[in-house]
Each structure stands twice: as C-alpha cells, then as structure tokens.
Amino acid sequence: MKTRVVLLTGYLGSGKTTLLSRLLVHPEMGETAVIVNELGEVAIDHHLLRRVDERTVVLGNGCVCCTLRGDLADELRDLLSRRDRGEIPAFRRVVVETTGLADPSPILYTLLGEPVVKHHFALERVITTVDAQHGLRSEESVKQAAVADRLVVTKPDLADPAMVMRELRRLNPAAEILESVLGDLAPGELFDGDERDPRDLVFDEAPAHDHEVRAVCLMFEEPLDWTAFGIWLTMLLQARGGDVLRVKGLLDVGAGGPLVINGVQHVVHPPEHLPAWPDDDRRSRIVFIGRGFTRDELERSLAAFNRAAQ
Amino acid sequence: MCVLCGVLLNDHWAEQEGGRRGRVFRGRLLNRVLAVYGLRLDDWSGRVWVLRDRKGRTAVVDNLGAVWVEAERLCGRPLDPLDADLIAALS
Numbered sequence: 001m002k003t004r005v006v007l008l009t010g011y012l013g014s015g016k017t018t019l020l021s022r023l024l025v026h027p028e029m030g031e032t033a034v035i036v037n038e039l040g041e042v043a044i045d046h047h048l049l050r051r052v053d054e055r056t057v058v059l060g061n062g063c064v065c066c067t068l069r070g071d072l073a074d075e076l077r078d079l080l081s082r083r084d085r086g087e088i089p090a091f092r093r094v095v096v097e098t099t100g101l102a103d104p105s106p107i108l109y110t111l112l113g114e115p116v117v118k119h120h121f122a123l124e125r126v127i128t129t130v131d132a133q134h135g136l137r138s139e140e141s142v143k144q145a146a147v148a149d150r151l152v153v154t155k156p157d158l159a160d161p162a163m164v165m166r167e168l169r170r171l172n173p174a175a176e177i178l179e180s181v182l183g184d185l186a187p188g189e190l191f192d193g194d195e196r197d198p199r200d201l202v203f204d205e206a207p208a209h210d211h212e213v214r215a216v217c218l219m220f221e222e223p224l225d226w227t228a229f230g231i232w233l234t235m236l237l238q239a240r241g242g243d244v245l246r247v248k249g250l251l252d253v254g255a256g257g258p259l260v261i262n263g264v265q266h267v268v269h270p271p272e273h274l275p276a277w278p279d280d281d282r283r284s285r286i287v288f289i290g291r292g293f294t295r296d297e298l299e300r301s302l303a304a305f306n307r308a309a310q
Numbered sequence: 311m312c313v314l315c316g317v318l319l320n321d322h323w324a325e326q327e328g329g330r331r332g333r334v335f336r337g338r339l340l341n342r343v344l345a346v347y348g349l350r351l352d353d354w355s356g357r358v359w360v361l362r363d364r365k366g367r368t369a370v371v372d373n374l375g376a377v378w379v380e381a382e383r384l385c386g387r388p389l390d391p392l393d394a395d396l397i398a399a400l401s
Binding site: 231 | 323324326327328332336339340343377388389390391392397400401
C-alpha cells in the first residue's frame with residue numbers, strides 16, 4: 001500500500017505553519033512525517049521532521065512545471081529506506097509544507113512522475129491556505145489556490161472573509177472551502193471526506209477580465225471517445241499549458257462507470273476508472289481552471305475532435 | 311504522464327489503454343489532425359512514431375505528448391486545438 005502524501009501550500013504569512021503546528025498536536029496525526037523548507041516554528045516533538053532545501057532539476061526542454069524537485073524526491077526516498085530498515089518510527093502519511101513562494105507544479109510532478117516516488121507514495125490531497133486579510137495577492141497565490149483540493153481561509157477573525165470566499169469560489173469551485181482561526185481545524189476536516197462531485201458545482205458565468213484566472217465547466221451529453229480526448233487534451237496542454245492551471249472531471253467514455261481525469265498544468269494523474277456512476281446522470285463534466293479561453297471555445301473544439309473519432 | 315516529458319517517464323497517461331488496436335486508431339486520428347498542418351505520422355514497429363513534414367524533415371517520438379512537441383518544432387508555431395480553422399477542418 002502506498003504512503004499518502006498531503007501537500008500543504010499557501011502564500012507567505014497565510015498561516016500554513018500555524019495550521020500544521022496545531023494539526024500535529026492531535027493524536028490522530030500520529031505516524032505522520034513532515035517535510036518542510038524552513039525549520040523553527042513547527043511544533044514537532046513527536047513527529048519526524050525533515051528539512052529540505054529547494055533544489056530543482058530542470059528536465060527536457062525546461063518547462064517550468066515539469067521540473068523534478070530533487071530535494072523532495074531524495075527526502076521521500078530516504079524516509080522510505082530508513083523506515084524499511086527500522087531506523088525511524090513507522091509513518092503512514094507525509095505532509096509536505098512548501099515555502100510561500102513555491103510553485104506547486106514541480107512538487108506534484110515529482111510525486112506523480114519520479115519513478116521510485118510514484119511507486120511508493122500517492123498524492124492524497126493539496127491543501128492551500130489563503131489569508132482573509134490579503135487574499136490572492138500574487139500570481140503564486142492564485143496558482144496555489146487553483147490547484148487546491150481543500151482551501152483554508154485563515155484569519156477570518158481579523159478580516160471579513162466574504163470577499164476572499166467569493167473570489168475563491170469563482171476561481172476554484174471544485175475545492176471545499178474551510179475557515180480557520182489560528183489553525184483550529186481537526187485533521188478529519190482536512191483529510192477526510194470525498195472530493196466534490198463536479199456535477200454539484202456552481203460556476204460563475206460572468207465574463208472574465210483580461211488575464212483573469214477562472215473556472216469553467218464543460219458538459220457533454222454523449223459519451224466521449226477516450227482516444228480523441230487524450231489527443232485533444234495533450235495538444236491543448238502543449239499549446240496552452242501555462243494557462244491551464246487545473247483540469248478535473250468525470251468522463252463518460254462508454255464504460256460501466258466514469259473515468260476520473262485530474263491534471264495540473266502539464267502534469268496529469270493516471271486516469272482512474274470508477275466501477276459505477278453514482279446515479280443516472282452520466283453526462284461528462286470537465287472543470288478547467290485557467291485563463292485565455294472560454295467554455296464555448298473548449299466545448300466546440302473537444303466536440304470536433306470527438307466527432308472526428310466517430 | 312507529462313505532455314512534455316512523457317518520453318522520460320515512459321508511461322504516458324493517454325496511452326495506457328487500448329493495446330495494439332487502440333494504437334492504430336490513435337495513429338489514424340492523429341493523422342487527421344496533423345494533416346491540417348501538412349504533417350504525417352507513421353507507426354514504426356509498434357513502439358515509436360515517425361513524424362514527417364512536407365520538406366522531408368522527420369522526428370522520432372515515442373509518446374503522444376512528444377508528438378505535439380515535435381509537431382510544433384517542425385511547424386515553427388504552436389498547434390492550438392482551439393484554432394477555428396482546425397475545428398472547421400475536422401468538422
């Protein structure tokens with residue numbers, strides 16, 4: 001069984017370390033290893049703590065998101081071998097806390113692409129903290145929020161979180177949004193529960209401003225041809241990968257259950273077949289978070305590729 | 311796995327199913343798209359593809375992601391699936 005990895009990210013001062021310190025106090029967070037970039041503030045007496053220096057290895061043609069975080073891969077491999085030799089206590093989960101300015105894509109690429117790491121570790125969830133006072137204040141913080149599975153709005157006691165919540169729901173409706181004052185969340189609130197069903201999401205249909213990152217949802221009544229979809233998405237990511245921050249969806253490819261697709265920029269998780277649909281609604285739904293495209297453009301293009309496969 | 315670096319990872323997410331028949335179908339569909347840009351893709355021994363342009367330049371690619379990297383290089387511009395001319399050509 002693979003060891004689960006949680007990626008905890010968020011902009012500078014958005015409360016990542018506070019959240020992590022409070023979480024680690026809970027007894028159910030036992031058997032957790034923690035990898036951080038900065039030492040000092042995390043209360044980790046009874047936890048394994050490893051520090052890494054950001055070290056990236058640029059692969060191939062230098063695409064930013066497709067860089068291996070060699071530091072992270074080394075640490076994960078080392079944790080694994082020391083656990084197997086009995087030199088450190090057993091752990092069932094690893095929390096990786098990024099720096100505030102970190103681009104999450106290389107970390108996800110490392111977890112999903114490095115041969116040894118992907119064989120032994122599975123990405124469980126990306127959790128992103130966003131400060132209610134300052135919101136999404138930079139390109140990095142927008143990207144961190146776009147790739148999140150759970151968003152934690154921090155410091156709601158210091159500033160009204162309503163505006164940030166609205167902004168986040170517009171940016172990433174697929175993520176559940178929680179509020180936290182000084183990290184007062186139980187581990188179950190962050191780590192348990194299923195991902196949100198794309199069919200239950202509400203999308204803001206107001207036109208996007210120039211360069212605004214936002215979410216759109218494509219919907220198809222007829223089954224999609226998987227080969228056509230793969231060709232279309234790889235072509236789209238090659239042409240516009242920098243602008244497609246996140247892809248997430250349930251596809252009807254004519255099988256008994258849906259096919260789950262999940263990607264961050266150029267990095268796409270291996271697709272997963274679910275055994276059955278939850279109900280009679282079998283329409284494909286694909287959420288795109290990014291900029292420079294509209295829902296109609298994406299739908300028209302994918303439909304043309306799908307027709308070409310018939 | 312990664313559209314750009316799938317070569318290194320050797321198990322591209324979009325090519326894990328379908329077997330030999332799936333590969334033949336994928337090649338046929340890819341050629342419909344690539345023909346719009348004056349390119350052609352030939353299967354070579356069921357393991358790699360050879361991409362050619364009309365000037366006779368070739369590139370050997372071993373997964374779907376790499377097809378678009380090399381196609382872009384041979385054409386000298388990004389090949390955008392949202393391009394209205396491509397959509398019209400496929401329709």
